[in-house]
Amino acid sequence: MSEVLVTGGSGFIAAHCMLQLLSAGHRVRTTVRNLARRDEVLAMLRQGGAAAPADVAFHAADLTMDAGWAEAANGCDYVLHVASPLLPYLPKDENELIAPAREGTLRVLRAARDAGVKRVVLTSSFAAVGYGHPSRETPFNETDWTNVEGDDVQPYVKSKALAERAAWDFIAREGESLELAAINPVAVLGPALGPDVSASLTLVQALLAGRTPAAPRINFALVDVRDVADLHLRAMLHPAAKGERFLAVAGEPMSMFEIGQVLRQHLGEAARRVPRREMPDWLARALALVVPQMRGMLPMLGRRRRASGEKARRLLGWNPRPNDEIILATAESLLALGLVKP
Template sequence: MSTVLVTGGSGFVGIHVILQLLAAGHTVRTTVRRPDRRDEVLAMLREGGAAAPEGLTFFTADLTRDDGWQEAVTGCDYVLHVASPLSTSVPEDENEMIIPARDGTLRVLRAAREAGVKRVVITSSLGAIGYGHPPREKPFDETDWTNLTGSDVQPYIKSKTLAERAAWDFVAREGGGLELSVVNPAGIFGPVLGPDFSGSIEIVKSLLDGAMPAVPRVYFGVVDVRDVADLHLRAMTAPEAKGERFIAVSGETMSILDIGKVLRRELGPAARRVPRLQAPDWLVRLAANRIPLLRAVVPMLGRVRHSTSAKARSLLGWQPRSNDEAILATAESLIRLGLVKR
C-alpha cells in the first residue's frame, strides 16, 4: 500500500477521500489549517465508520503559506489536493478566492515535485469546464474549458479555472517526472459527516428548513461525494489517468425544484417545509439586491449545462450512484445529525 497526502482533510470531500484510502489500507496524511481541527476530523471519521483510524497523521499547512508543505509531502507516493478556498457569498475582491486557489495549488505541486511524489490528483470543478459559453445542447466534456469573459463566471468559478490552468502549465513546464490527473465534479451531494459541508449541501438544508417560499430557476449536475472520492482513488493509481481530466457527474442536470420533488417523494413528513414553487427570475434579481447570498445565483438563472462522465466510466470503470440516491443520502444525514429544523 502507498503513503498518500490528502490536503484539506476537514472538508466535505477530503473526509470521504480519507475514509476510502484508510479502508483500502493506505497510510494517510492530511493537512488542516489549524491544529485544533484535528478533533473535528476524527469526529467525522468516527461518524463515517472509522472509529480508531490507524495510519492517519496530521500536518498543519495553509494554502497561503509555504510552511509545513514540504514536511507533509516528504515520503509520500501520491498527493490528492482537495483543499480549496470556498465562500457562500460573492467576495468584494475576487482575488480573495483566486490567489489562494491558484498559488496554493502551485505550492502543493512544487512541494510534491521536490519530494519525488509520483502523481498529484487535483480536485477541480465542472466550473472550470462549462461556464462562459452560450447555450448549447451538446454536453460539455473534458476537452472544454470555461471562458473567463462570460457573464456567468463568478469568482469561485474563476478561481477553479485559473488554479487548474496553472497546474497543467506547471507540470508541462517544470514538473519534471511529476504526473497530474484532475477530477472535475458537478454539484457534490451525499452523506454529511459533520457541520463542515459544501454549498451544494446547503441547498438541501435550505429546502428542508423551508428557508425560501419558492426556489430560483437554477440547474446543475449532481454527484455523490462517495463517488467523487472513489474517482480520486482511481485517478491516483490507474496508468490511463496520467495527464487526464475526468468529469464527475452522475446523470442528467437537475433543477432545485427537481431536488425538492425528490425530497417530498422519498421523505414524506420530513420534507413538509420543502417549497413547491419556482420563483420568477425577476423576483430573484430583485431579492438579490437585499440578500447577498442570492447575488451568486442571478448569473445562473435559467442556464442549463449538460455534461458527460463517459470518459471516467469507460477509462476508469467508474460507476456512480444515481442523482436521487445522492440527494436522499444528503437529506437523511442532515436529519440524523440534527442539522435541519424539526
Template structure:
C-alpha cells in the first residue's frame, strides 16, 4: 500500500481519482483550500462507494501559498497534482492571476514533492495543452503535439494549462533531482456526479437536459469518462513505463453537441425529452454572439473537429476507456438521481 497525495480534493476529477486509489488499496491524503469542505468531500466519496473507515486524511494547502505543502506531502510515496483553477463559465476575469495560479501552483507542488523525496508525480493537464493555437487538422492529435500559448484564439484557461504543464516538464528536467513525471491530458470529462457542485462539463449536460439550451451550435468535443481518467492516473503513478510520458485521455473521436443531445433523448426516454432536437446554423450563432456570452464562446469552435488519439495509453498502460455514450448517460443519470435537473 502506498500513501498518495491528491491535490484539489474537492474537485470532480480528484474525487474519482481518490476513489480509484482507495479501491486499489492505497492510503489517500488530499489537500483542500478550506478544511471546512472535508465533510463534503467525505460525502462525495461515500456516494462513490468508499467505506467510512477508508485510509483517508486531509491537509489545508493553497496553490498560491507555501504554507501547508511540506506537511501535506510528508511521508507520501506519490503525488497526483489534480488541482487547477477553472474560471466560471471558462471566462477569466483576470487572465494573469489564472495563469499565475496554475503555473506557480504546479511548481509549488513539485518543489514540495522533491523536498519530501517523492519519486513519481502525475500532473493533470488537459487536451487544452495539446490541440490549440494552430490551424486544426484532419488527423488525430497525439502526445507529441503542444498548444501554442500565443496562437490565435487561445483563451486564458487554455494558456494556463499549457504554461503549467510546460513548467512542470522544465522543472523536472532541470531541477527534479531524479523525480519522475507523467502527465494526463484529458479531453472533456463526463461521468457520474458525486454531489451538487458541478464541473463545467457536467453543467453542460444539465443544461441540455433541462431545456436551457433550445438548440445546439455546431461544435464538437472529445469525451472521456471520469472513472477512466481516474484509472489512468493510477496507472501513470504505478507503471514504471509511464515515467517521462504524456498520456492523452479520450474515448474516441470528437462528437457534436447535436449528437450528445440525441444520445440523451434515445438513452433516457422521457427524462431526455427536453434535450434539443435542432442544430443552429452558424450564422445564427454568430448573430447571437453579439449579445450572448455563451454564444460568443461557441463561435471560435464552430464546425471545428479536434480529435485525439489514446493509442499510447492503450498500448503502454493497457488502458481501455468506456465509449462516449456510456459517459454521457452516466452523467445524465447521476444528475437526475441527485435531483439536479430542473423539473
C-alpha cells in the first residue's frame, strides 16, 4: 500500500485520518512539533482502536520553520496536510495565526513537490468559503470564497482562507507534477480520543457541563470527524479529486439550543445541565465584555450559513452521518472519557 504523511499528528482530525489509513493498510508517518508528544498520539490511536499504532513513524517539524519537512515527506506517495495553528484566545495581531497557516502550508507543499509526492490533500475549512458575505439562504458551495475584508471575518477565518488561496497559487505557479485537493469541513464533531479536546468539541462539552444558563443564538453546520477522515482518503486516491475543493457537511445548520435538545432527548440525567432556553443577543454581547471566548462568537449571532456537500457525494461517493448521530457520538465519548465537569 501507499506511504502517507499526516501533518499535525496530535490533532483531532489528523488522529482520525491516521486511524483510517492504518485500517486500510497504508504505511503512516506523522509530524509533531515536539517528539515528546509521541506517547500522547499513540494513546489516541489506541483509544480509536488501531491494531498496531506503534507502526506509525514520527518526525519533528514545525509550521514556522523549514527544518524537518524534507525528511518527513521523503519517500511518501501522499501527504494529508492537516496541521494548522489555532489559538485559545483572539490574538491582537492576526498574523499570529495567518503567518504560520500560510507559510506552513507552503513549506509542506514545497517539501511534497521536492520529494516527488503524487498528491497533497489540504485540510482547509468552511472558514475559507462562507464568511465575509451578506446573509443568504442559498447554500455555499465550492465555488465560493470567503471575503477576507468582511466585517465578520476573525483572524482564524482569515488564516484559513489565505492559506488555501496560497496553496492553489503555489500549485498553479510552481507545483510542477504535484496534485492538490482541498477538504473544507464545517464544525467538526465526533468521538474524542483523549483529554486534549479539540476546540470544536468544547461546544458540546460546554452544553453538557452547563457552563452558560442559556444557549447563545449561534448556528453550526456539522460533520463527523470520521466522515472528514473518510473524505480525506477518498480525495487522496480518487482521480476525480485532482484540483478540486470539497465541502464536508452533513446537513442543515443547527443552533446551540437545537443541539442541546438532541442531548436532552437522548442522554437523560447526563444532560441535566444542558440549557433549556436561548440567550438573548444583548446578554451575549454583555457577557463578551468579560468572557473572552464569547468575543469571537459575536459576529455569528443569529447568522445561519448553509453549505452543500453534494459535490463530495456525487464525485467521490461520500455518505456522511446525520446530525443527531454526530452530536450523540461526541457527547458519549466526552462522558466516557470523563471530560465533562460542571
